[in-house]
Amino acid sequence: MDERLDKALKFSNYMVTLNNQKRVIKEKFFEDLLYFNSGCQFTVTKELITFVGLLIDRGNDTDVVLTDDNDIPAKIGDLKSFYADILNTYFTAANNYHTKYEDLRKNRSVEKLVNYE
């Protein structure tokens, strides 16, 4: 095989693995963004964080009704505590995602991408 093609195919194989791993860690990130409160499931998004922050800034911080991922209304008794929880959920998930992403970025072989010895 032409050496140039051989090198390109090896790189192509690496890129397929890299892209697969990126998708998997992104799915893990989405899963880590799930927050559960009052029997409801909330995906912590920047929009949710901003909205809850706005409500608190305007003094609406007790018995606030929010709709969850399944459009079920949930009455949140202590919105400040809810806010702290979703911030914690978001940053824990984002930090894990960042760490895993950086690991992938640094590893330049298929074996290292999946820690396969």
Added chain:
Amino acid sequence: MNKTRGVVLFARNNGRLDYVKQAVFLAKRIKEYLDLPTTVITDSFNYLQSNFDVSVFDKIIQVEYMETKNNRAFFDGSLSHKTAPFKNDMRDGVYNWSPYDETLLMDTDYIICNDLLLKCFDMQHDLMLFKESYDLADHRDHTEFEHISDYTIDFYWATVVFFRKTPENEVFFDLIRHIKQEWNHYRRLYQVESSLFRNDFAFSIAVHIMNGFAKGSFVAPLPGKHLYTTDRDVLQRLDKDSMIFLVEKKDHLGEYTMLKTEKQNVHVMNKFSLERIIDAEMKNV
């Protein structure tokens, strides 16, 4: 009064695949990650008792060993397969068999690597299934897991089912039994091409009927997504909560790409490769 909670698994061997072994393996992981008791429903009680540690189970329910004509091909990677009986026709009975008020029903090839499913028990929905799924091989056509056929209803996975014992859920499981008994009628009505009875289809049809022959809120999605690899992929390594798969390459039959998951539950449809991993782990114990 506190409601009882637990997991129920079906383990009915078919001469090719050892679902009992898979159930023992999964029950240990359920204890480790979910700290829930597991009940197994099996037609191979003597085999279970004489070959495995039965203390991993909270309860063992024996059912009669029956042959079935429901045969299908089970692949072991993209180049090898074996045809074997597909003994999937007792799932509707779980409502009556489950000793728990709140039950997680799982396939034995669903590998638990985190505690996310525990959240089901705190949620207000009495019936939860996976609707959204994610194929670890990105290139495959997954429309078969979006609708049960090209022009009909939404697809729901029966791989993991959370239910509480409610009158409505009793009606739901009775309906699944009826659909199973009249499968040829329902598969034509819902334009399912294959004559093979599949629980995913029966559950999807039952959800559609219970929702008033429409989309609706009778069933809620389980937390997270249903991650899966098909039987054309190979589970290569399992180390605590991380798994390495060989995922089939697009347009290159028999070639694979490595893929690693960490702390993610995955439905491993290649049961042969799962059993190889279980055998290796059992040897090391």
